Amino acid sequence: MLAYKTLKLSIKSLREFAKKRLPDETLIELDERDECPLEIVRDMCSPDKLGIQLLFIPEEFGGMGGGTFDVYCICEEMARIDLGIATSVLATFLGSDPIMVGATPEQKKVWLSRIADEGLLFAYGATEPEAGSDLGALRTTAEPVVKDGRTVGYNINGNKQWISNGGVADAYTVLANTPSGPSWFIVEKGAKGFTHDEPENKHGIRLSNTAALAFTDVYVDANRLIGGVEGQGLNQAQAVFGYTRLMVAAFGLGAGWAALERAIPYSTKRIQAGSPLSEKQGYTHKLILPHVARLEAARAYVEETAQRIDAGEGSLNTEGAIAKYMATEAGNQAAEASIQALGGYGYTHEYLVEKISRDVRITTIYEGTSEIMEMTISRDRWQSHLKTRGQHYHDCARELEALHARHPNVGANVAALAHHALAEVMEKARVARLTRFQHILLRLGEWIAYAESAGSLARRAVLFAENKLNEKANRRFDGAGIAALSRIFAREAALKVAEEGLRWIAGAGGVNDAEMSTFETGLQLPAIHRAPAGLISDMDYVADVLYARVAKPAVAA
Numbered sequence: 075m076l077a078y079k080t081l082k083l084s085i086k087s088l089r090e091f092a093k094k095r096l097p098d099e100t101l102i103e104l105d106e107r108d109e110c111p112l113e114i115v116r117d118m119c120s121p122d123k124l125g126i127q128l129l130f131i132p133e134e135f136g137g138m139g140g141g142t143f144d145v146y147c148i149c150e151e152m153a154r155i156d157l158g159i160a161t162s163v164l165a166t167f168l169g170s171d172p173i174m175v176g177a178t179p180e181q182k183k184v185w186l187s188r189i190a191d192e193g194l195l196f197a198y199g200a201t202e203p204e205a206g207s208d209l210g211a212l213r214t215t216a217e218p219v220v221k222d223g224r225t226v227g228y229n230i231n232g233n234k235q236w237i238s239n240g241g242v243a244d245a246y247t248v249l250a251n252t253p254s255g256p257s258w259f260i261v262e263k264g265a266k267g268f269t270h271d272e273p274e275n276k277h278g279i280r281l282s283n284t285a286a287l288a289f290t291d292v293y294v295d296a297n298r299l300i301g302g303v304e305g306q307g308l309n310q311a312q313a314v315f316g317y318t319r320l321m322v323a324a325f326g327l328g329a330g331w332a333a334l335e336r337a338i339p340y341s342t343k344r345i346q347a348g349s350p351l352s353e354k355q356g357y358t359h360k361l362i363l364p365h366v367a368r369l370e371a372a373r374a375y376v377e378e379t380a381q382r383i384d385a386g387e388g389s390l391n392t393e394g395a396i397a398k399y400m401a402t403e404a405g406n407q408a409a410e411a412s413i414q415a416l417g418g419y420g421y422t423h424e425y426l427v428e429k430i431s432r433d434v435r436i437t438t439i440y441e442g443t444s445e446i447m448e449m450t451i452s453r454d455r456w457q458s459h460l461k462t463r464g465q466h467y468h469d470c471a472r473e474l475e476a477l478h479a480r481h482p483n484v485g486a487n488v489a490a491l492a493h494h495a496l497a498e499v500m501e502k503a504r505v506a507r508l509t510r511f512q513h514i515l516l517r518l519g520e521w522i523a524y525a526e527s528a529g530s531l532a533r534r535a536v537l538f539a540e541n542k543l544n545e546k547a548n549r550r551f552d553g554a555g556i557a558a559l560s561r562i563f564a565r566e567a568a569l570k571v572a573e574e575g576l577r578w579i580a581g582a583g584g585v586n587d588a589e590m591s592t593f594e595t596g597l598q599l600p601a602i603h604r605a606p607a608g609l610i611s612d613m614d615y616v617a618d619v620l621y622a623r624v625a626k627p628a629v630a631a
């Protein structure tokens with residue numbers, strides 16, 4: 075893990091690099107020309123220049139050995155600059171992940187050292203024309219080439235689609251079916267029989283090169299099979315999902331905030347009906363505040379998960395899915411609202427919010443779509459519900475109630491209501507066997523993500539109050555700000571879980587007239603309906619913090 079000072083220095087260098095090489099006019103021009111600025115990407119990755127790749131390479135291979143929390147901070151910062159460029163850098167992170175988790179010591183030494191020393195750009199080739207969310211439908215094959223009874227290499231045949239850095243990478247990690255199942259291979263640029271298409275003409279992240287790949291009898295030596303054992307590919311991909319999804323979650327946070335950071339100052343200068351837009355509650359409380367609350371709830375979840383991964387709690391795939399789901403959905407909504415916040419100007423290229431909105435759109439699609447995240451979350455937490463005989467979320471609620479007893483102003487009591495309601499909805503779904511409806515299963519994923527994020531934000535407010543927040547944590551808001559945000563978000567989460575839960579449980583025929591009133595009582599609807607008291611004044615407070623209208627203004631991130 076990086077020292078706090080080193081992380082701060084890296085972020086500072088990244089900001090300075092962006093200021094010099096990627097000012098707004100350059101971003102607009104490159105976006106309009108649909109061009110990946112390869113020289114800039116290479117300079118970012120080159121050890122003699124910015125060397126951003128060094129951050130995630132372990133020290134023993136010449137890198138800086140950054141941890142998950144460090145990588146989250148850097149990914150958010152890159153996304154604030156440009157999500158296309160951030161994707162180009164991410165492709166190397168992703169491309170080298172199978173090596174990081176599954177390669178033999180010799181393979182790690184060769185490839186991770188080359189990334190550190192030469193700034194090698196990688197691409198991560200999993201998706202195929204027929205295999206997107208369902209990688210089990212993979213068709214690319216790697217046929218063993220056997221000599222004297224020994225596998226000396228593989229012939230790779232097939233196609234990959236939508237591969238970031240596909241047309242510009244120096245090396246590719248490619249998922250292909252061997253006789254023993256999916257496996258990762260390293261293929262170098264220029265290999266005989268390997269070609270890529272022209273870059274895709276995309277809706278957003280136009281500064282990132284995305285291309286289809288084709289493999290026709292591409293021969294690789296056996297030492298290019300990552301880990302040296304066939305059939306480990308899906309496990310190797312799974313092993314880092316928690317970590318890689320956090321990177322994309324950070325992209326959602328960075329892009330969402332980049333859009334809001336354009337809308338907020340704009341609204342202080344734009345005078346309509348005699349006063350700045352920033353002074354109009356109907357503007358701030360619709361177009362700014364709800365997005366700030368959702369982004370910060372997602373941030374709380376991202377930071378908590380990153381810290382747990384760094385503490386060795388495992389790959390935390392489900393937590394990574396929740397973080398990605400919440401942060402990327404929030405980032406999208408924030409960018410979309412920022413267009414509205416700038417009115418006609420928001421709709422033009424010049425003000426960049428429409429570009430950010432097009433760019434951030436990809437984050438709910440790549441590295442697992444939002445719907446796949448909902449399914450992942452739901453399936454895993456369903457098991458927790460069953461194993462604890464329906465007590466899992468009641469237990470979480472009780473922990474939040476204990477927190478509320480110690481810190482009565484952080485919204486933990488309302489977050490607890492969300493958890494209790496969730497436990498009731500899940501139990502109803504179990505009794506009536508409603509997860510046979512895929513829609514219910516996926517909606518459960520959404521409610522789980524909201525409830526858990528509300529819990530996380532309340533815990534973050536407590537950490538702040540007790541002076542225990544990670545020193546690397548984002549400090550845009552002080553303790554009072556985080557507590558107000560937590561109360562705002564917890565109310566949204568509790569209402570969502572209870573009311574949408576009721577709607578869909580009833581909609582799927584899970585509750586009859588006779589059972590309805592008991593179900594409503596279990597959901598604690600009256601308490602949830604009373605919880606919004608004070609919402610407007612909390613939103614007023616956060617608006618004052620955002621617009622530096624309180625005595626103690628927001629601290630710069």
Ligand SMILES: Cc1cc2nc3c(=O)[nH]c(=O)nc-3n(C[C@H](O)[C@H](O)[C@H](O)COP(=O)(O)OP(=O)(O)OC[C@H]3O[C@@H](n4cnc5c(N)ncnc54)[C@H](O)[C@@H]3O)c2cc1C
Nearest residue numbers: 198199200201206207236237238284439440441443445446
């Ligand atoms: C710009 C860009 C860059 C990318 N970079 C890379 C890269 O570097 N490497 C790489 O390997 N891939 C990359 N991808 C591919 C990306 O990961 C896939 O697009 C993504 O996983 C979704 O797959 P798909 O496009 O085939 O959509 P599909 O899987 O066909 O999904 C289409 C829709 O159906 C939904 N859906 C799918 N399955 C289900 C289900 N079982 N139940 C309910 N709904 C479902 C999805 O959520 C989605 O809304 C990139 C894609 C883009 C657009």
